[in-house]
Every structure is written in structure tokens, then in C-alpha cells.
Amino acid sequence: MPTRRQALLGLAAAGITPTMAGCRGTASEAPTGVRRIDGSLRSRHVPGSSSYAVATPEKDAPTGLIIALHGYGSNGPHMMELLGLADHVKRTGLAIAAISGGNYYWHARRAVSTGKNQHPALDPGAMVLDDFIPAARKLTGIPESMPVSFLGFSMGGYGSLLLASQLGPEKVLGIVPTSAALWTDPGMSAAGAFDDREDFLAHDVFTRTEVLSRIPMRLDCGTSDSFIDANRAFADKLPHAVTNFDAGGHTGDYWHAHAGRQLEWLTSLARP
Numbered sequence: 001m002p003t004r005r006q007a008l009l010g011l012a013a014a015g016i017t018p019t020m021a022g023c024r025g026t027a028s029e030a031p032t033g034v035r036r037i038d039g040s041l042r043s044r045h046v047p048g049s050s051s052y053a054v055a056t057p058e059k060d061a062p063t064g065l066i067i068a069l070h071g072y073g074s075n076g077p078h079m080m081e082l083l084g085l086a087d088h089v090k091r092t093g094l095a096i097a098a099i100s101g102g103n104y105y106w107h108a109r110r111a112v113s114t115g116k117n118q119h120p121a122l123d124p125g126a127m128v129l130d131d132f133i134p135a136a137r138k139l140t141g142i143p144e145s146m147p148v149s150f151l152g153f154s155m156g157g158y159g160s161l162l163l164a165s166q167l168g169p170e171k172v173l174g175i176v177p178t179s180a181a182l183w184t185d186p187g188m189s190a191a192g193a194f195d196d197r198e199d200f201l202a203h204d205v206f207t208r209t210e211v212l213s214r215i216p217m218r219l220d221c222g223t224s225d226s227f228i229d230a231n232r233a234f235a236d237k238l239p240h241a242v243t244n245f246d247a248g249g250h251t252g253d254y255w256h257a258h259a260g261r262q263l264e265w266l267t268s269l270a271r272p
Contacts, residue, residue, distance in 0.1 A: 033058050033090035038077055041099075041135055045127040051100045052132065053077040055086035056140045062095035064149060064173065064270050065142040066263070067133060069163075071154030071181070072190075075100035082252050083153070083259040092267045096151075097136035099128060103192070105181075106159025107203045110195050125163050147173040149266045153255045154227075155181045155193075158205065164215055165208040174216040174269045176262045179250050182206075182230035209237045217241040218265050220258050222248030 030036035035058045040049040053076050056062050070079040076098035080086060085096045101124035108123040133148060142148075149172065150160035157180030164172045183189040186200040194200040205212070219241050221231040228245065235243045242265070248254035 030055060030086050031090065034086050036080075036086055037139060041131060043127040043131040045123045045130065046102065047122060050124075050127060050132070051076055052098060052136075053080040054095065054097045054136060054139050055080065055089045056095035057089060057093055060093065062140050062142060063093035063267065064095070065133075065136060065140055065146065066094055066096045066149050066151050066266060067128065067136065067160075067163075068096055068098035069101065069106060069128070069150065069152035069156030069159040070098065071152075071156050071179075072103050072105075074156075079153070079156070083256050085259060085263075088260050088263045092263050094263055094267060095136075095140035095142060096263075097132070097140070099132045101125075101127065101159070103155070105155055105193050105203075106162055107199075109199075125159065125166070128163060129166065147171050149174045149176070149269070151176045151178070151259075151262060151266070152180075153178040154250065158182060161205040161208070161212060162203060165205065165211050168211055169214040172215050174218070174266050175212075176218045176220070176266060178220045178255055178258060178262070179222065179225050179227055180219070180231055180234070182227055182234055184230055184233055206234065206237065213238055213240055216269055218244065218262060220244045220246075220262065222246065222250065222254050224249040225254075226250060 035056050037054045040051045042049050068079055068085060070076060074082065079098045089096060104122060104124050106125045108121065108125065110121060137144060150164050152160035157177030160175050160177050161180065164175045184206065186197045189200055217238060219231060219235050221228050223245055227250065232245065235241055
């Protein structure tokens, strides 16, 4: 995996609007047989630029595209390192694309201030769907006809469910939410996760189980995780989901330990 200094150098790559002119980045160190590109993109949906990290097989065409969504306080390149995702690319044949979305829980939010700038609204989820997925396809050579999969931890686990429900089963091959940040009631949600009660209800994945029931899903959560009860309640609404509720907490060690098996499971979905 790249060092912290190399990752920071990758984040400094100039970003462009991928829907207009493709996507560029800088090559970073990666495991043998893996090509990693770090860069940033700009989107009308979020202020500034969003850093990303993409890992793809160096020689062979990838067998699928995984969109990786990070948790609160993390970002795309950090997720690639924290979970060791690039370590599994050569073995699985998957391309993995991790994007930074801030701490806005991957859905449309009200106005935010960044320094002296006031932004009327932002939508990191729309940035992923409208800009990053097309850019990641160009970087990895994955055709538009091939469905994508989602993998996310904590806030990104919730985001994976939300964005997959918006794309639907024809465009999503599978979903792996890990330690998903889920709440069964608006009053239980973390401060800042939603603008208000109405925002929670509009983006409540518990109300989206009909469409999610038609997408293969694997749910992982540690039994010592504060989100375990909500994840179990969610699994009860989706009996088709593969569930793995085992020992562990809401930690990087837990997410790293499960990433390899999760990617293998996603790889199995593409096999005849």
C-alpha cells in the first residue's frame, strides 16, 4: 500500500469534471499486479474537489467495479488503505473505486459554509451517481452495461444502501454494508447525520426494503458494535441478505479483517 506521503501527493492531483472530459489522476504505489490511481474530481453537487483512489488489475480487464464509500471522518484514499482494499484486487479481478464525500451521510443536505463561501446545498450521493461512477468506468474500462456493486463501512454502509436503492437492481450487482450506521427512529440518529426529522424520513433505508430485496446483499456487523441492534432489525426486513454478525466492534480492525471475504462474495455474484 502507498505511504501516507504518497497518498497525500496523489490527493494533490488536479481534478476535472468527469462528465465533460474524462478523469485524470496520478499513479501511486500498489501491490504487485495492481494499478492504483489517485486524484480528485469536481462536481456541481459538492463544493471544492473530492479526492479518490482507484485500484484495478494491472494487466487483465477487471471483472467488476466496486464503489467504496467511507465512514464519518474518513475519505476515499484513506478507506483504500484502512481496509487494505488494493491487496485483494489481483486475486479477485475486481476494480475498486473509493471517493471522498465529506461527513454528510451520502445524501442531499441543506446549505453549508466552507470558510468564506456559502453553498446553498450539496449532495454527495448525486456526485457519486452522476460524476464518480462514470469517471470510474472510464478509468477502469468497465462498460456502462456492467452493473456496479457498493461496499461501505459505517456512514458508508448506510450510503451504500441508499445509493443502491436509488439505482435499482438493474444497475447494482450487489451491496456490502459493514457496520452500517442505521437507526430505527429519527430521535436516535447521530447529530448532523440528517438536517431534521423530515430529512431522516426522506432518506430512511428501512422504507426502501422493497427495492433492496431485489439486490443481493451481505450484512456484516460486530456484536459489540453500537449499531448491531439496528443492523439486526434491518436484516429481519431482508431475509434474502447474507448476514454475518460476529465478534468485533466499530473499528478499523474489524473492517479490514472482513474486506477480503466481502470482495470474494461480490466476485461470486458475477460468476455464471
